[in-house]
Amino acid sequence: MICSGVCSLMLIKLGVNSGFSARSCMLASPAVFRRQEFLIRCLGVKSMAGPTSEADAENILRAITPPLDHSKHKGQAGKIAVVGGCREYTGAPYFAAISALKIGADLSHVFCTKDAAPVIKSYSPEIIVHPILEESYSVRDEDRASISAKVLAEVDKWMERFDCLVVGPGLGRDPFLLDCVSEIIKHARESNVPILIDGDGLFLVTNSLDLVSGYPLAVLTPNVNEYKRLVQKVLNCEVNDEDAHGQILSLAEQIGGVTILRKGKSDLITDSKTVKSVSIYGSPRRCSGQGDILSGRQVVAIFISWARKLTVAPDWDTRISPKNPTILGCIAGSTLLRKAASLAFEDKKRSTLTTDIIECLGRSLEDICPVK
């Protein structure tokens, strides 16, 4: 392969050990990776990820984070709601909700099942937890319609106040529960609320693409397996890393103009028109394949709500590119999460957990975008 050969050549020149392969290329440090990309570009060789341009990540993060000392930004700090958490899973919705608060959201709500609520509440008194979802095992057939209507009415009471809805973390796959969540997604669309789809929400949406199709405020944040299933379902083929750029573009286009954030060594982000990558920071804990530790893709939610408000403000810096608030939010969220993961890894090494990464979110934001 040309790419592998060029990489070898470059890294030999950069003084890296021989015995280099495509595999070790994937494991290079961000600095080595950036130098390598630069040299590949100088030689005019197409990179593995296609002609994707690297986002101006930190500047975008700074641009869409509202300053703390301006009253004109009052109320812009955001209210996030997470729909997820069932008898089996309680960690994921908690991580999503607490992450938003740690970055500066006003309020984080979680809508979960009755079993999950006391547990999620016990993780933190800072989160507002609504025990309203029901799973099939606790619902008689004749009660399904009335219970579904009640669940929807409870969420609707709050819907207008939310700046972003995160659907999926720890949701599970119970058919009755997913039916209710489909209705919640439809109502969020009617209220023009951005919807970030993650985890089991992606299982739901992959099987019911109409839920997000044609909705520009839908953001899908698949991990490797979820991305694979999406590609198989929508494009009817396998994931092709040789044309990662073209494939993610087709995927977003086929789903109808949604935004997709595909996590990986470089995060790829598209809104079906442009593709951006975010490669800075990142923790080797993920590269070494030790699990989907970066399960905090939902930090994107708060940045989407900020970007959405700021990009329509009269004093918005029109030089910032791209323009689409969902893609800006993804770039900022991805950048912050990568930075937090790298800080946590510096400290905790192999024992780094999601909780450690969340503890580093505040410091990471302060490092990139200090409060004046």
Add this chain to the structure above:
Amino acid sequence: MICSGVCSLMLIKLGVNSGFSARSCMLASPAVFRRQEFLIRCLGVKSMAGPTSEADAENILRAITPPLDHSKHKGQAGKIAVVGGCREYTGAPYFAAISALKIGADLSHVFCTKDAAPVIKSYSPEIIVHPILEESYSVRDEDRASISAKVLAEVDKWMERFDCLVVGPGLGRDPFLLDCVSEIIKHARESNVPILIDGDGLFLVTNSLDLVSGYPLAVLTPNVNEYKRLVQKVLNCEVNDEDAHGQILSLAEQIGGVTILRKGKSDLITDSKTVKSVSIYGSPRRCSGQGDILSGRQVVAIFISWARKLTVAPDWDTRISPKNPTILGCIAGSTLLRKAASLAFEDKKRSTLTTDIIECLGRSLEDICPVK
């Protein structure tokens, strides 16, 4: 506006950047704000907040915090009870109860619903949690009277021992529950226990002013929205920040001589006779509107109970002004909370949460009023 013009003039003299407006006046640091207020007073111009005088905040806090090394003050550290916590909300009553302990209260009790109790207990083993309140969904019509009587009997067993009752944090708005809480308030009045009304307790009281009307030991601690609803209901007009002083005075007078603590950039405190402001310290996290993070208005409760005991003691410093223990308690509580918020913000910046502020309460008290 005269005020804006004078402010500009003052700040230009003080070397502050041009481009100053009434808006940025609100954003000046406490030191700049105090200098500006002083200069405005020298020029005889009426300040935006009316002729409110700044409380001698730290001295009052020192005066009413009981020393630890005097046996005569034994038992004066206070017992606080919080009435709040329902299926939906558990964080707020926990924050109120733990804050009192962190400042030095002897005991903190929480009276909440059966669903909320295990969760609140799980936050901390330091709090005594009584799972006695009931919401409509778990009560049959024919049982309402007997359950209500039982709830009241449970609270009455403890009532005489409480130095202050905090009613409202995370109470919810269930009609049956609020009916029971109305009865609790009536019994507290009969026992002459100070009652601090917060959160959903203010929703209850705004709709049933008789509950607190004419009770000098009632203290209302509204946030922006709760204050707005009170003004609309009681004064039948909108909030007028041009005459904040006059309006809060009228409000307290109309409700019948209660004490009101209105939180804001400067906290305004009145007992319907005098108005004091507390402007020192404070965190930009709140100024930017990033939520009602300072939801710890209930720290006032413990100071009210201390002030109430100390102001009748023979060795009380009669030079301390004002004289009313509820207003003294509000000044001290407000001062401590602002200091704790500013310390927490120094450390945590945008990621500051209520938990972080509570962690700074002890250090803040020690800074202002060190144990000898």
